[in-house]
Amino acid sequence: MRYQRPKGTADILPEEARKWTYVEETARMLFNDYRYQEIRTPMFENFDVFSRTSGDTSDVVTKEMYDFKDKGDRHISLRPEGTAGVVRAFVENKLYGPEHQRPVKVFYMGSMFRYERPQSGRQREFHQIGVEDFGSDEPELDVEVIAMGMDLLHHFGLKDIRLEINSLGDAASRAAYRQALIDYLDPHFDELSKDSQVRLHKNPLRVLDSKDKQDQEIVKDAPSILDYLNDDSKKHFERVKKLLDTLHIPYVIDPDMVRGLDYYTHTIFEIMVDSKALGEGYTTICAGGRYNGLVEQLGGPEMPGIGFGLGMERLMLLMDAQGVKFPVLDQLDAYVVGIGEQTSIETLKIVQALRANGFAADRDYLNRKPKAQFKSADKLNAQYTITIGESELESHTANVKSMASGKEINVPIDKIINDFDEIITSNFND
RNA sequence: GCGGUAGUGGUGAAGUGGUUAACACAUCGGUUUGUGGAUCCGACACGCGUGGGUUCGAUUCCCACCUACCGCCCCA
Numbered sequence: 001m002r003y004q005r006p007k008g009t010a011d012i013l014p015e016e017a018r019k020w021t022y023v024e025e026t027a028r029m030l031f032n033d034y035r036y037q038e039i040r041t042p043m044f045e046n047f048d049v050f051s052r053t054s055g056d057t058s059d060v061v062t063k064e065m066y067d068f069k070d071k072g073d074r075h076i077s078l079r080p081e082g083t084a085g086v087v088r089a090f091v092e093n094k095l096y097g098p099e100h101q102r103p104v105k106v107f108y109m110g111s112m113f114r115y116e117r118p119q120s121g122r123q124r125e126f127h128q129i130g131v132e133d134f135g136s137d138e139p140e141l142d143v144e145v146i147a148m149g150m151d152l153l154h155h156f157g158l159k160d161i162r163l164e165i166n167s168l169g170d171a172a173s174r175a176a177y178r179q180a181l182i183d184y185l186d187p188h189f190d191e192l193s194k195d196s197q198v199r200l201h202k203n204p205l206r207v208l209d210s211k212d213k214q215d216q217e218i219v220k221d222a223p224s225i226l227d228y229l230n231d232d233s234k235k236h237f238e239r240v241k242k243l244l245d246t247l248h249i250p251y252v253i254d255p256d257m258v259r260g261l262d263y264y265t266h267t268i269f270e271i272m273v274d275s276k277a278l279g280e281g282y283t284t285i286c287a288g289g290r291y292n293g294l295v296e297q298l299g300g301p302e303m304p305g306i307g308f309g310l311g312m313e314r315l316m317l318l319m320d321a322q323g324v325k326f327p328v329l330d331q332l333d334a335y336v337v338g339i340g341e342q343t344s345i346e347t348l349k350i351v352q353a354l355r356a357n358g359f360a361a362d363r364d365y366l367n368r369k370p371k372a373q374f375k376s377a378d379k380l381n382a383q384y385t386i387t388i389g390e391s392e393l394e395s396h397t398a399n400v401k402s403m404a405s406g407k408e409i410n411v412p413i414d415k416i417i418n419d420f421d422e423i424i425t426s427n428f429n430d
Numbered sequence: 431g432c433g434g435u436a437g438u439g440g441u442g443a444a445g446u447g448g449u450u451a452a453c454a455c456a457u458c459g460g461u462u463u464g465u466g467g468a469u470c471c472g473a474c475a476c477g478c479g480u481g482g483g484u485u486c487g488a489u490u491c492c493c494a495c496c497u498a499c500c501g502c503c504c505c506a
Contacts, residue, residue: 063504116505128506209504284505285506337465403467408465
């Protein structure tokens, strides 16, 4: 029996991991510019944390939760998304307290889990980078979060980006719209697809999202959420649009946009990218919105929140597909070639000395012949090789060779150990 | 969870119910018993996803399972 990784998981090997590191570091830099601080919360929580917040009818809860009973009979779920856990932590640690500057701005990056059928860009364990903001209801913050998301994707070098926004309004607006939608759809009940018939009663907004052609025909003439926003909600949304205009951030309003999780209010948005890497047309890579009320739901005070999540796997696929260049920091300054077993100790000393002085250095560990060692040096793209054999051992010298030019000189080992930099600048500067 | 396609060495892949499973790349070794990127030579599948079955005999036929990919659902 051969071991294989669990369904829907992936090994991220060094070559790939390098890209991930680059993306994560880029994100960290940007988050720092926007004054967001990192928060790390558990990868699993009590099942209720997610079921309460995401909505009992959402698919995430009903069928995609990666949950189990632990040995203490606790109902545990691996986090399917980042927000609920962060909100829980926010409440539990009383980050809403007066000693914390508002808004509280945090970011996270890490594994998420959903029990579903894997496909390209969707796995059971996947990774998200996300941000959350607490304590401000101002549209300015909505726009800042959106702008940061756009900024982030631009930093990653993505092209053909589209921002779509919508507003779900406050709880009252949403309730009113929900009823209006049911009233409109009910007469068409028999024409709706099976899926939509179920959705109609569980979560009518989701019908808007249907990909069924017949459904889309019907939905086309459905009332728009935007007509059901009350004055406050409308004002909020108008302000968001105006601020986006001010920042010259292009956007498209999609009144049919619905998010998968039930906790959203007011502004919701999706940043999409047009690429074949993730199927035809535009695919969402970053999505988020406002969730006023969620903090209260998890036992905290009344406190507005907003955030977004970005899918790492999808991001990597898109960056690869669009040919984004990842800076490669993989330089090997020197490869030390030792000829004969007696040289191994001296080789070790040289390699370590170089490293201590900040050079990337490597050597042979398989007791291979010089030819093979030079092959390795070449393959590893070493800038210089330092060769030491028996005669050099006696004279306390070594041969330093530039792999690019082939020029080779003999220098004292002490010099290499103490000031390799000087050797390079005075002998190989052409 | 449903439907479809696929599964041969490190990689890409050819192939057949029956003696030694092509070819290419990569890797390693040799050609130069102390010097690289070229050439040439050589090595490299406990055996064809796993487990059963049919058969005198299966990598090749059948079944189940696993995994990957695509579509649905949903979503990052």
